[in-house]
Amino acid sequence: MGVPAGLNLTRASLDASVKYPWEFGKGPIGDDGQPTKKFGVYDDDLPVYTWLREGAPEGKKCMEAQVMDLADDISYSVHDVEDAIAGGTLDLAMLRADEERERVIGYAQKWYGHLVSADELRAALDRLSAANLLATDFDGSRRALAVLKDSTSQLIGRFAKSAERATREQYGEGPLTRYDASLIVPAETNAEILVLKGLAVAYVMAPRESQRTYIDQRRIVTELVKALSVHGAEALQPAFRGDWGVARDEAARLRVVIDQVASLTDVSVLRWHERYCEKGDTLFL
Numbered sequence: 658m659g660v661p662a663g664l665n666l667t668r669a670s671l672d673a674s675v676k677y678p679w680e681f682g683k684g685p686i687g688d689d690g691q692p693t694k695k696f697g698v699y700d701d702d703l704p705v706y707t708w709l710r711e712g713a714p715e716g717k718k719c720m721e722a723q724v725m726d727l728a729d730d731i732s733y734s735v736h737d738v739e740d741a742i743a744g745g746t747l748d749l750a751m752l753r754a755d756e757e758r759e760r761v762i763g764y765a766q767k768w769y770g771h772l773v774s775a776d777e778l779r780a781a782l783d784r785l786s787a788a789n790l791l792a793t794d795f796d797g798s799r800r801a802l803a804v805l806k807d808s809t810s811q812l813i814g815r816f817a818k819s820a821e822r823a824t825r826e827q828y829g830e831g832p833l834t835r836y837d838a839s840l841i842v843p844a845e846t847n848a849e850i851l852v853l854k855g856l857a858v859a860y861v862m863a864p865r866e867s868q869r870t871y872i873d874q875r876r877i878v879t880e881l882v883k884a885l886s887v888h889g890a891e892a893l894q895p896a897f898r899g900d901w902g903v904a905r906d907e908a909a910r911l912r913v914v915i916d917q918v919a920s921l922t923d924v925s926v927l928r929w930h931e932r933y934c935e936k937g938d939t940l941f942l
Contacts, residue, residue: 720837733818
């Protein structure tokens with residue numbers, strides 16, 4: 658039809674990237690009786706989204722998207738803990754104290770909802786400790802780094818193989834594609850992933866929320882988005898300027914601006930902020 662299609666991917670490839678297959682406000686209802694705030698489809702995505710989801714069960718992720726989602730969870734939970742240990746932010750030896758273990762469990766439930774009970778999280782932490790998969794007494798030496806990398810590798814293999822075994826037990830050895838099967842993640846594996854997320858939250862993310870640097874970074878990005886929205890197309894790079902020109906409404910133009918800012922490096926954001934957000938201009942305060 659003469660319309661650019663980018664990589665011209667198949668329905669299956671595109672569907673695999675849709676982690677939240679619904680529009681804003683139309684997702685699953687949470688414990689508070691409200692739809693989840695997470696969504697994967699903007700209004701201007703609807704034509705291609707309708708095409709790629711043709712024949713798909715409403716609100717259900719395809720098998721490929723479920724695998725992608727689990728891979729994201731595993732990577733996020735394991736590598737955030739690894740980075741925190743290597744960076745000196747987290748010392749797993751602290752988990753020998755009951756109050757620290759309870760702190761981790763509390764954060765896991767606070768940030769990720771009561772998906773798993775506190776007792777299940779405690780048991781998960783005990784299993785990981787008993788299996789020597791939590792690298793304690795890290796001193797930064799090459800030997801300690803090797804032990805940490807080995808723990809990371811074993812955790813990833815543990816979680817991935819657990820889901821693979823459970824799914825094969827349910828669906829057999831045949832092809833598992835699109836909507837012919839669903840990924841099975843055992844409850845114990847899910848609890849272990851969540852407890853690692855709780856570790857990252859307790860010792861990295863929650864403390865970061867109150868750090869001045871992090872607060873300033875959020876302010877700078879927010880101010881830059883506001884400033885570029887006011888300056889319009891002339892302030893954008895050519896590719897995004899074209900997107901601005903075909904945007905249908907303010908919401909679409911805001912998305913163009915956000916995409917522009919997201920494409921910038923940290924140094925570029927600071928330069929653009931200095932250029933477009935003049936000091937003393939109350940519009941950007």
